[in-house]
Amino acid sequence: MLATHKAIHCAWRSTRAAIAVLVAFVCHANARADAPLNYFLHADGPAATPTMRLGWALAALAVVVALIVSVLLIGAIVRRRPPPTERDASHVEGEGGGMHWVWIGTGVSSVALFATLAYVLVTLESVASPRREPRVTIAVTAYDWWWKIDYAGVTTANEIHIPVGEPVKIELRSADVIHAFWVPRLAGKTQTIPGVVNEQWIQADRAGVYRGQCSQFCGAQHAHMAFEVIAEPRAQFDAWYAAQAQPHAANATVNAGQQLFLDRCAGCHAVRGTDANGMQAPDLTHLNSRRLIAAGVLPNTASNQLDWIQHAQRIKPDALMPSIALTAAEAAALSAYLRTLQ
Numbered sequence: 631m632l633a634t635h636k637a638i639h640c641a642w643r644s645t646r647a648a649i650a651v652l653v654a655f656v657c658h659a660n661a662r663a664d665a666p667l668n669y670f671l672h673a674d675g676p677a678a679t680p681t682m683r684l685g686w687a688l689a690a691l692a693v694v695v696a697l698i699v700s701v702l703l704i705g706a707i708v709r710r711r712p713p714p715t716e717r718d719a720s721h722v723e724g725e726g727g728g729m730h731w732v733w734i735g736t737g738v739s740s741v742a743l744f745a746t747l748a749y750v751l752v753t754l755e756s757v758a759s760p761r762r763e764p765r766v767t768i769a770v771t772a773y774d775w776w777w778k779i780d781y782a783g784v785t786t787a788n789e790i791h792i793p794v795g796e797p798v799k800i801e802l803r804s805a806d807v808i809h810a811f812w813v814p815r816l817a818g819k820t821q822t823i824p825g826v827v828n829e830q831w832i833q834a835d836r837a838g839v840y841r842g843q844c845s846q847f848c849g850a851q852h853a854h855m856a857f858e859v860i861a862e863p864r865a866q867f868d869a870w871y872a873a874q875a876q877p878h879a880a881n882a883t884v885n886a887g888q889q890l891f892l893d894r895c896a897g898c899h900a901v902r903g904t905d906a907n908g909m910q911a912p913d914l915t916h917l918n919s920r921r922l923i924a925a926g927v928l929p930n931t932a933s934n935q936l937d938w939i940q941h942a943q944r945i946k947p948d949a950l951m952p953s954i955a956l957t958a959a960e961a962a963a964l965s966a967y968l969r970t971l972q
């Protein structure tokens with residue numbers, strides 16, 4: 631009797647803990663404004679909706695199974711059993727020893743498993759490729775710890791623009807280790823693997839800003855390797871593209887800030903239309919058109935740019951940009967030059 635009590639108490643405690651976790655999870659998931667990645671519980675495009683529904687269906691199935699098993703387990707624990715002699719007798723009489731429950735259980739779970747398998751296959755098929763051929767293809771290359779974004783004739787970083795309501799093809803490469811490209815509200819995740827070109831497609835049915843994140847551990851700053859997808863109406867997207875395709879409108883006279891940039895930054899960074907053509911860091915031609923810098927870490931303001939340049943290693947330890955010491959005059963000149971990168 632004591633053992634039974636203990637078992638029930640224990641089962642109740644685990645159930646309470648499970649409910650607490652579930653409630654915390656749902657509450658947390660609803661705090662949408664503060665935590666953009668919670669959007670993985672919501673979908674905004676045809677590449678994401680079927681997988682999200684599948685996820686919820688599998689979660690519901692798992693909960694139902696857990697409930698049934700818990701009820702049966704508790705039933706078995708509290709059920710009064712006949713004394714041993716009667717039990718032995720019933721065995722002899724050949725009542726099956728409960729075998730029919732095994733058959734029922736196996737039958738029900740086989741049906742559930744095959745139905746799940748069919749649903750998974752149908753879902754995979756429905757998100758495998760878009761209904762229409764994408765008109766926009768974007769090449770995304772993952773670097774430790776930022777994203778290079780290439781359109782035909784345009785290179786930018788950490789910010790992907792797409793026309794709303796259209797499928798967009800993403801070609802995924804890696805410049806170093808394995809990363810994974812993930813925009814939870816728009817599609818499942820796909821790895822970027824060195825030497826391999828992976829493909830996926832995304833589509834946003836509503837205009838807006840969708841947060842993306844590297845979701846494969848890739849080193850010290852993995853958690854600070856975010857990006858944004860900005861979905862906008864076609865005309866706005868075309869205007870953005872046309873502006874990005876322009877090279878930097880260079881001043882006729884090279885000023886102190888530009889000279890400093892060429893001397894100390896151009897080995898890594900490019901500004902199209904100038905002699906700065908470094909390949910190993912974000913293209914800065916239209917730096918100020920972006921919302922965030924350092925792969926989602928800081929809002930893109932003039933003061934944050936200077937803070938980043940001088941303290942990159944404090945803000946993002948081990949990032950592949952050194953902290954660069956500048957005198958006040960140098961900082962002012964460099965900042966004035968960076969302002970021209972519209």
Ligand code: HEC
Binds near residue numbers: 788911946
């Ligand atoms: C050794 C290579 C290197 C040098 C030199 C370098 N950078 Fe960088 N820079 C990087 C890398 C790599 C990143 C991306 C870091 C990250 O987000 O993890 C970066 C990021 C940036 C960013 C943020 C861009 C964005 O869109 O996120 C700015 C702005 C920037 N650097 C400015 C400069 C300036 C100005 C100089 C010269 C004073 C400079 N950098 C020198 C490698 C370099």
